[in-house]
Amino acid sequence: MADLAGIALSGLRASQTSLSTTSHNIVNVDTEGYSRQKTGLGTRVPQSYGGSFIGQGVDVESITRVSNQYVVDQLRRDVASYNSFDAYYEYAVRVDQLLGDDSTAITPSMQSFFDAMQDVSNDPASIPSRQVLISSGQALVNRFNAVYEQVYQTNETLNI
Structure with a gap:
């Protein structure tokens, strides 16, 4: 018993x-x-x-x-989303700094190239204007390549 x-x-x-x-x-x-x-x-x-x-x-x-498992799961998803967006934000800030600085941006090289094109269009027979256009074009290409390399390195650094 x-x-x-x-x-x-x-x-x-x-x-x-x-x-x-x-x-x-x-x-x-x-x-x-x-x-x-x-x-x-x-x-x-x-x-x-x-x-x-x-x-x-x-x-x-x-x-x-x-x-509440739903709330816990939602919190995990939100934290993961936040971390992902935070990484993209950091990437965007770096790219913005890269493109926003006159010493590293594309804008000055583009302006120089278009100014040289304007000079050539005003006087197409001018050899010095043509040479300036060619060198401005090469400088613009070099600037694009340098910016690409810096964006690529930023991308690799952040592992996005």
């Missing part, structure tokens, strides 16, 4: 643990970042007695954190 005192004691201990968990939740209700806990109870293996089973009491199987 089952030990009635043992069964009762297991119930009392399980209830005591549940009350402790509840009091822990109450104490931490205003603690930022705290997640409520719950006590998981389970039956002990019943004992066979005369063709039937007699319960042996209850055990505390777990104390688990209560959370």
Whole structure:
């Protein structure tokens, strides 16, 4: 026959643990970042007695954190998105700095090239104007290549 005192004691201990968990939740209700806990109870293996089973009491199987899995999953996705956007933002800032600085940007070389084209269109027979156009074109190509290389290096550095 089952030990009635043992069964009762297991119930009392399980209830005591549940009350402790509840009091822990109450104490931490205003603690930022705290997640409520719950006590998981389970039956002990019943004992066979005369063709039937007699319960042996209850055990505390777990104390688990209560959370909304949807919210946790959404938070993980949002953090991953934030990190991805942050990396792209850093990349965009570097490229903006590269293209926004007159010493490294394409704009001055393009302006010089178009000024040389204007000079050649005004005086197509002028050999010096043509040579300036050719050298301005080469300088523009070199500037494009240098900017490409810097953007490529930035891309490699950030591993995007």
